[in-house]
Amino acid sequence: MKYLWTEDTGAGLHFWKLINQIFFDNELAIESKGSNQGMLDALSDLEIKKGDxxxxxxxxxxxxxxIRNKYRLLKSIAEKSEGKVVIxxxxxxxxxxLTFDKLVPWTGTGKADKIKIRDDILSAIEDHRINLSKIDDEKTLQYLAGFKRYSTERVMKSLVGELTENEKxxxxxxxxxxxxYKDCCISEHPDNLRCGEPEVEDGSEKMRMLIQSESVQKVLNQI
Known part of the structure; x- marks a missing residue:
């Protein structure tokens, strides 16, 4: 059996379940461990059965x-698993x-400042972090300086939240x-300034386009 364990809950867990349904034909068993510590605890107690x-x-x-400390522990567990645990x-x-190229046109976000910040940040991603030395724009640097507990992950969560404010x-x-993931097109409501206009309305097709994006495929190619 193939398992995919995630620390995500809510929308993140739903994302992995949709990938399993659409891309893997429900081949995987998707489980949330609730947090990165929950992931480590579950792996520490794991007895891997043949074929799993x-x-x-x-x-x-x-x-x-x-996160770095926990990743080192995770990597140690994976190295001892004889290839049965893959990070x-x-x-x-x-x-x-955030990296999905249809994000801005589909959501219809009108936040030009945040779109510019997104572009700056994505171009500065390097080795699982934002390389601040690659960012020259003062407004982007001010945005990043505004995080009380700065980390690349916190920036990603905050920025994608601002670009997907429309509940749809x-x-x-x-x-x-x-x-x-549903058949809908929110541009049917022209009074909403944040309405986007996807070129496709079919829910499964939109999700497939997200799944086929370069960043998602880079992850899925390991499975």
């Missing part, structure tokens, strides 16, 4: 010391959404916003 494989969606950034190359679920495209609730 575990794919670990662990949110990893190098500018958070606690996916992942920053976080929100990063996969939200990735912050118990489920992903319904326009990611």
């Amino acid at each position: 494989e575990y794919y670990i969606a662990f949110d990893y950034v190098v500018d958070n010391q606690d 996916l190359d992942l920053i976080c679920f929100e990063y996969l959404i 495209w939200s990735v912050k609730g118990s489920l992903m916003g319904e326009c990611w």
